[in-house]
Structures are given as C-alpha cells and as structure tokens.
Amino acid sequence: MSTAHSARARARIEVTAAIKDEARRHLAAEGAVKLSLRAVARELGMVSSALYRYFPSRDDLLTALIIDAYDSVGAAAEAARDATADATPTRRWVAVCEAVRAWALAHPHEYALIYGSPVPGYTAPETTVPSAARVGLVLIGILRDAIKGPGVTFPPLPADLRPEAERLAADIAPDLPPEVSAALVAAWAQLFGLIGFELFGQFNRVIEDRERFFRHAARQLARGVGLRPDEAP
Numbered sequence: 001m002s003t004a005h006s007a008r009a010r011a012r013i014e015v016t017a018a019i020k021d022e023a024r025r026h027l028a029a030e031g032a033v034k035l036s037l038r039a040v041a042r043e044l045g046m047v048s049s050a051l052y053r054y055f056p057s058r059d060d061l062l063t064a065l066i067i068d069a070y071d072s073v074g075a076a077a078e079a080a081r082d083a084t085a086d087a088t089p090t091r092r093w094v095a096v097c098e099a100v101r102a103w104a105l106a107h108p109h110e111y112a113l114i115y116g117s118p119v120p121g122y123t124a125p126e127t128t129v130p131s132a133a134r135v136g137l138v139l140i141g142i143l144r145d146a147i148k149g150p151g152v153t154f155p156p157l158p159a160d161l162r163p164e165a166e167r168l169a170a171d172i173a174p175d176l177p178p179e180v181s182a183a184l185v186a187a188w189a190q191l192f193g194l195i196g197f198e199l200f201g202q203f204n205r206v207i208e209d210r211e212r213f214f215r216h217a218a219r220q221l222a223r224g225v226g227l228r229p230d231e232a233p
Helices: 003-030 037-044 058-083 089-106 108-115 126-132 134-148 159-172 178-199 210-224
Strands: none
Touching: 003 037, 003 058, 003 108, 037 058, 058 089, 058 108, 058 126, 058 134, 089 108, 089 134, 089 178, 089 210, 108 178, 126 134, 134 178, 159 178, 178 210
16 A cells, blocks of 8 residues: 555544544534534535535434444443453343443433434434444343353243244344343343433432442343342442
8 A cells, every 4th residue: 555545544534533523522512413514514624525525425424423332332341241251140241231321421422322312314224233233242142151151040931922032032142042032132122221211311300329220220130131140249
C-alpha cells in the first residue's frame, strides 16, 4: 500500500469517526428521530455533499451508530465474562448483567437507540444482527458451560409451549434444551426491561438502592434459567 493511499485511508477513518461522534451528540441533544445528515455536516464545517460520500443516507449513519452501540455493550459483556472465568456460573451471569447495566448508565442515549423506541421510518438491516447478538451469545455460553460443568435445573415448561420452545432452541442454540432456551429468552427480555425501567425513570420514587436491587434481580434471572444458586457476596 502506498504512503498516499495509507494517508487517505487514515483520513477517511478519522473523518468517519468525527461524523459518528457528532451524530452521537445530536442523539443526546435531540434524539434519533431528529438526526439529520445536513445538521451533522454543518456542525463539522462540511458541505453535506461531502458527508454523503461517507454515509449516503441518514439510515446508513443510524445503522453505523447502532452497530457501534451493540458492539460496545457486547464487548462490555464479554469482558465481564472473561474476567470471571473461574467463578460459578451464577456469579458469571450476574457479572455480565451488571456490566450491561453499567454500560447503559454510562451510555444512556446509545442504549435508547438500540433498546428504546423504534425510529420511525427506519428498519435495521441484517448487518446489525451479529453485533446485536453478542450479549445473548455471552449468556448462552454461560449456560453451555454450566450444563457441561455443575449442571442446571431445567425450568418448568408447559406442554403447550414445548413446540415453540423447540423451534426457539433450534433457532438460537440447538445444543441447549428447549426448557433452558425458552427461559433464556424470557430472562434476556427481563434484563433489558430492568435496565430500561431504571434508565428511563420508571423506578423513580420506587427503587432507591438500585444497584443492590438489580443484583438481586439478576440472581433471580439466573435461577430462572436453571443456574444453581450460590451465596450472595
């Protein structure tokens, strides 16, 4: 690669990062609905036609921000998993849940972008799926390790739900029992519901010690998917 080509590549990376940083400031100030390529270009001192060479449409910019956000929270979950490799499955589960919550509290506008209200007129493309799956894959991995190691207690599964649970297991984790897969999806939804309630104000004047409450709730989610409880630290 020539020196000139390398310089152009570095410049493109830097400009792309600057565009996304400015777009995140717009998200924080006005929300995703009002995100505008022209407004971002104006703040950066660029003509809008130049910005379109990096992101052809608002939706392309939104997609880049969404992938970045999913990758960021996914990396936080993976770091928590790796840091607790020698812990019990329940402690690893709780550590991952707490890492996701901590990320959300530190990045509320990015959390709202990926787990808040859908942006009218925008449909996320398939390219967002691998990044969106990262947190779920961490939780699935903890359950796999538990099944291979200390074991799990299969959650109850109503007979009329078994066909759906079997379909679900085949889609997300064919090596997990249907009982575990169904409980896992419920726990995944409850995890982000708990975080969303805290982040968006529904716990105001309801829960005061939110960190302790969340840790307790995360342990209950672990028990709900079949992980065996251990003593609370």
